[in-house]
Amino acid sequence: MKLLQQTSFYFLGISFLILVGGVVAMFFVLSYMLDQELDESLKHTREVLNRELAGRDSLPPVLEIMDEKILLHPVGALSEEEVFKDTTLWIEEEESKELEPFRQYIYTERIQGKNYRIALNHSKFETEQLLGTILGLVVGYTAFFLLVINVFNRYLSRRIWSPFFDTIAQMRRFSFSPSHAFVPGNTKIEEFQILDQSLVQMTEKLMKDYQSLKQFSENASHEMQTPLAIIRSQVELLLQQQHAYGMEHLRNIQQAALKLSKLNSSLLMLTRIENRQYTEVEPIRLDQLFLQKIQALEGLLSTKSIEMNPHLAPVTIRANPIMIDILISNLLSNAIKHNFEGGHIAIHLTAGELRMENTGAVLSVSPEKLFERFSKGNEAGRSLGLGLAIVKEICKRYAWEVSYQYANGLHVLLVDLSSSLE
Amino acid sequence: MKILIIEDEPTLAQSIRQYLEVEGNLCELAASYEEGSMKAGVYEYDCILVDITLPGGNGLDIVRSLKKQQSSAGIIIISAKNSLEDKIMGLEIGSDDYLPKPFHLSELNARIKALVRRKEYNGNKHIDFHEIRVFPDERRVRVNGRPLLLTRTEYDLLLYFIVNRNRVLSKESIAEHLVGDHADLMDSFDFIYSHVKNLRRKLSQGGAANYLKAVYGIGYQFTDL
Secondary structure, three states, rough: OHHHHHHHHHHHHHHHHHHHHHHHHHHHHHHHHHHHHHHHHHHHHHHHHHHHHHHHOOOEEEEEOOEEEEEEEEEOOOOOOEEEEEEEEEOOOOEEEEEEEEEEEEEEEEEEEEEEEEEEEOOOOHHHHHHHHHHHHHHHHHHHHHHHHHHHHHHHHHHHHHHHHHHHHHHHHHOOOHHOOOOOOOOHHHHHHHHHHHHHHHHHHHHHHHHHHHHHHHHHHHHHHHHHHHHHHHEEEEEHHOOOOOOOHHHHHHHHHHHHHHHHHHHHHHHHHHHHOOOOOOOEEHHHHHHHHHOOHHHHHHHOEEEEEEEEEOEEEEOHHHHHHHHHHHHHHHHHOOOOOEEEEEEEEEEOOEEEEEEOOOOOHHHHHHHOOOOOOOOOOOOOOHHHHHHHHHHHHHEEEEEEEOOOEEEEEEEEEEHHHH | EEEEEEEOOOOHHHHHHHHOOOEEEEEEEEEHHHHHHHHHHHOOOOOOEEEEEEEEEHHHHHHHHHHHHHOOOEEEEEEEEOOOOHHHHHHHHHOOEEEEOOHHHHHHHHHHHHHHHHHHOOOOOOOEOOOOEEEOOOOOOEOOOOEEEOOOOHHHHHHHHHHOOOOOOEEHHHHHHHHHHHHHOOOHHHHHHHHHHHHHHHHHHOOOOOOEEOOOOOEEEEEOO
């Protein structure tokens, strides 16, 4: 639920309660006031009625004079007591009888020498109508008022919150490349200014931490490469001496050192892609790049008797040349590395899709794990298990869908390039 | 050939020197930025190897000042900062080559020789090894004056062997020299073996003696008989 909906919901709820409460209170207050009014006029009527009754010949128990309905009941003694109360009386209309609300004034009076208890009744029909009209008007107006306020509030909220949503959009776009740095919006609302300021501080701190971390990784890699270089050069010098018994050991040391340096540089590469370096983008002819790479690999392919079938449509994409170079190299390496003698590789490049097929042994890991770091499909000995992780990372960067299938003895890697077509 | 090695790691500098001096090169070492820029500025060298991160300064600045002086020395940057920016920057400001650490000494040797060869316009345009003569500009080979037809890989292989003559070359270093980063794509022994076999056959058919010696478990050696 959105904040606006939430506040509107509560706002309407409380408004409704206030409206109901207000109308109920108003009903009672108005009723009371109208009754008071009526009582005053009944007292006034009493005097007029006294004169009227004094002049009458006979006094029937029920009299109707003007709007008043008068009930007479002879009593023994007079009393000072007088009562105002609400009551209902049967009223004879043309065809039916019905109950109607009345205000009743009861008092005792001496008329023509006799004591009577008189109930003076005045219809409340009109006052109740008045009350209904007033309350109806109040309810209607208040409801209209609330509706207008609510709609206006929605509109206003949208306007007022727009800097907030701008900020959110910026946060979403945020990355460590300078072009996506956080820029505070232009808002006059203090809270949003505080938010923007805090975000600026936070992103600056992040950038700084990231920079130092990057520096650290780079330094770590640097510091590691130098001892590796020393190990390798020392081994190479020792190899020249050709001591019969040490050669095998030297060879093992050399291979381990070599693998370690490759691992180091692959990891560094992965970190750099993840950290969103290599941001410059330019148009790249994918088909031409493939041809170049395939040409460079021809020696390898022929030694392993792998047949290469490229079907390359001219495709231009917008991406970073270094990353695409790495991507294609890794894809081709992968297809060669996990192939067998006399196998084949097919590359289908069409606008929007790259499909690489290669023969090879069935995977020993589950296909979902294929793109994870250090997951090795087969022949774990030679592979670092980082090639496809790098492929995945590059594809992720450009929002390209990459998927893997195994069918009819073929490993198929699909890359959906449609989002970066020129 | 006079070579200046500006490298702050003494063990590495020493092993480079040891490897290069076997062939009669004269190597001098500089372990800091000051020493490096002083020596590079004062003496004449055929080739200067520069590390980027040096105590006291950045190796790239040495390259810049050398270029400003229009030094004729070939410059190779050797750096552990295997970052593309540094590589591009290094080549842009005028270094002739860039070799990321760690590297094979044999590869460094081959690069130095190729560089010096490119620099010597009026020098020998060929490299001799007994009856074998290689013309690097044209990528051609003659044995006893008769042309020998080699594939690209075989030619690269032969040149690598000849510039690293009498050295034991590991299969890994050979594979990396031939296919660069793709060296780990296959069992390097198979790959090297078939090309070496073909090269050996062609050389002997062309009339060259058998200089190519297998070093068990390690790789190969191209030696004088």
